[in-house]
């Protein structure tokens with residue numbers, strides 16, 4: 250059989266070979282959907298004569314995109330560069346940058362993230378004289394986002410508004426839209442919506458992309474919203490010249506309803522493409538049957554489901570799922586840590602192949618504390634992100650102004666930060682000037698000197714601010730982003746302020762700024778080396794490209810590579826981030842009713858079903874060792890709160906789970922080096938890690954005699970791969986494993 254088709258089962262092979270009509274692959278978790286996409290790309294290139302430039306593959310995160318590219322790279326080599334393997338947002342941005350002029354935009358338009366957008370809304374709420382408690386910017390942002398995801402513009406929102414609430418939203422939306430435009434900025438939803446608009450307003454542009462991308466593929470299709478779906482339809486077309494489309498998804502894993510994702514997309518797919526072929530994949534290659542049975546037991550309780558699926562696995566039943574109810578969250582975390590040590594110790598898993606999932610970011614803390622104490626290497630994905638820190642955002646605001654002189658939100662953020670005598674009153678005066686001349690706020694700052702309406706006390710500060718921005722803008726024309734940042738950090742006096750501060754936190758802030766410069770430097774290096782994306786990316790080592798890179802960073806991008814360090818690190822993340830990933834060992838934690846399912850979701854059946862899908866996603870990430878834990882009692886604002894067991898636990902057939910009592914976690918006791926002493930000794934400390942060479946003969950308390958075949962790491966990280974004569978040699982961490990040299 251063809252090389253590109255080996256390692257695929259029959260329906261997978263069909264999906265890879267299918268040509269012509271649109272293809273929909275709906276299949277459960279771990280059935281090889283992503284694998285099919287990757288092989289399909291390779292097959293298109295290798296067998297069907299497609300050029301890499303004709304391929305557009307959409308994945309959900311930048312990280313997934315990088316992985317897919319890597320796999321294709323391994324299959325076909327550097328030719329893969331010309332493919333577009335991107336998220337919806339990166340692909341649309343790339344298109345928008347090229348076509349900006351058609352929409353009357355400057356090419357250097359700015360992206361407003363959630364925080365920027367909320368600031369702008371706060372400002373609008375204030376200006377419209379609304380009560381921000383009753384109409385919170387957060388709520389308004391969600392309402393506007395919902396409209397945008399449905400491709401409803403401000404005019405349409407206004408004309409269909411029929412009560413006070415919808416009218417108010419429409420008013421704010423119109424203002425918001427205008428202000429974005431004035432600031433030459435787009436929010437995340439606009440990135441998609443404007444691309445759809447571009448294709449609709451300029452059919453010839455749509456056609457040129459359709460002629461270019463003859464093969465369009467979308468992973469995690471269940472999480473696309475209406476705007477994204479429409480984009481795909483516009484791009485692929487429905488006429489004679491339509492491109493080949495292949496989408497893969499699982500309705501049971503749809504977990505982004507709050508971002509407008511809807512199962513409707515699968516129904517619409519079959520309506521818009523009546524000749525679409527649907528392929529089902531039923532064999533799961535990831536998990537043991539026990540894990541699948543548990544996942545099926547849970548998801549079965551949802552009424553809103555796609556097709557009935559009968560997922561099965563060839564992996565055998567595997568071990569039982571282990572459950573633990575802690576006395577509190579610290580006990581829960583300690584049990585998890587104990588269990589990780591136990592598994593790693595026995596050579597049954599590595600840190601890098603272990604993940605901890607929870608419902609909300611705040612839950613990571615208890616785990617971090619115990620991991621630090623026990624020396625378990627770990628990484629928390631998400632949480633308070635680097636780019637959300639105040640000092641980082643401040644500097645990025647300065648940087649954004651060098652790329653886009655009309656960026657109002659950024660200018661308002663930093664015009665008096667560090668303080669330079671431009672107080673609230675002066676800001677209001679400049680705003681009034683901007684409104685009078687219908688220009689952006691930063692432009693009004695530049696014209697403050699000509700206007701009588703600006704108080705003279707604020708003028709020197711405004712002038713200084715404009716000088717700093719102008720000088721950096723000039724520099725940005727030729728210098729890489731890290732140099733511009735360096736200059737800004739110095740010119741603004743921001744660093745000086747932090748250095749002179751007595752606040753101990755400010756030291757950390759200085760480090761964060763250094764880190765930001767380092768990130769920019771790394772970005773430049775990557776671009777120069779050409780490792781970032783392809784030759785067609787229009788990507789340069791300049792400020793706009795760097796800002797775009799920063800704007801599109803997502804939590805999932807920082808998921809550590811299992812191979813990145815010796816033995817890797819345990820990954821902690823929310824369930825939402827876990828989508829599409831797999832790990833040998835999984836701990837699904839915090840299974841307390843009110844926490845998971847989240848209490849906000851408990852009154853609405855639709856929301857509860859979404860939580861259940863989230864549980865299904867979590868359960869199906871595990872290959873071999875699945876653990877379910879809860880705390881029962883948790884500290885909430887310093888008070889113990891009692892929780893009942895998550896209702897999802899009761900949905901898992903009882904005989905699949907082996908519960909341990911809320912006893913202290915098994916003490917880490919390692920048997921004596923020489924079993925004949927029979928006396929347990931406490932865990933090795935790093936002092937007595939045995940020094941081994943390849944070829945040495947050893948004895949392991951559990952596995953018996955073995956021979957060292959490979960070594961890596963040193964000190965407490967030293968690991969040995971030992972052949973015990975019973976199949977694959979096992980990796981053990983010498984600090985932990987009961988191994989003695991003979």
Ligand SMILES: Nc1ncnc2c1ncn2[C@@H]1O[C@H](COP(=O)(O)OP(=O)(O)OP(=O)(O)O)[C@@H](O)[C@H]1O
Nearest residue numbers: 256257258277278279280281282283284534535829
């Ligand atoms: N035919 C096959 N033979 C061997 N292994 C396979 C086969 N198909 C898939 N796998 C493996 O099964 C695992 C799950 O595959 P993949 O991640 O593609 O599934 P998925 O359907 O995309 O899952 P999810 O719904 O979680 O995104 C991967 O490790 C993959 O390499």
Ligand SMILES: [Mg+2]
Nearest residue numbers: 282283284829
């Ligand atoms: Mg997948």
